[in-house]
Amino acid sequence: MNSEMSKINHRVVIEIYKYCIIKKEPLYYSKLVDLLKDEISKSNVSKSIDFLTDICMIDAEFQPVEDGKWARCFSVDEDYEPFLEGLYKEAML
Numbered sequence: 001m002n003s004e005m006s007k008i009n010h011r012v013v014i015e016i017y018k019y020c021i022i023k024k025e026p027l028y029y030s031k032l033v034d035l036l037k038d039e040i041s042k043s044n045v046s047k048s049i050d051f052l053t054d055i056c057m058i059d060a061e062f063q064p065v066e067d068g069k070w071a072r073c074f075s076v077d078e079d080y081e082p083f084l085e086g087l088y089k090e091a092m093l
Contacts, residue, residue, distance in 0.1 A: 005047070008040055012048040014091050016058055016074045017084040026063055028071035
């Protein structure tokens with residue numbers, strides 16, 4: 001994996017951590033793409049989600065979100081929470 005994709009993965013997983021753990025709000029693909037639209041292309045967000053899911057750092061399951069709609073919402077694997085907490089704190093400095 002190149003360093004650019006590593007940076008993208010880092011940014012994506014920090015955003016997922018922020019919404020899932022800090023804000024305790026559901027975060028789904030289109031919302032994540034919208035949040036990162038000025039930084040990361042839609043295709044790179046998708047590639048990052050695939051990678052983070054493949055290494056079991058994140059998971060996704062369907063949940064109700066708004067107005068009776070359902071979306072595939074992301075969650076952070078609890079084994080990675082301490083690691084991601086450190087990344088999040090570092091990113092907020």
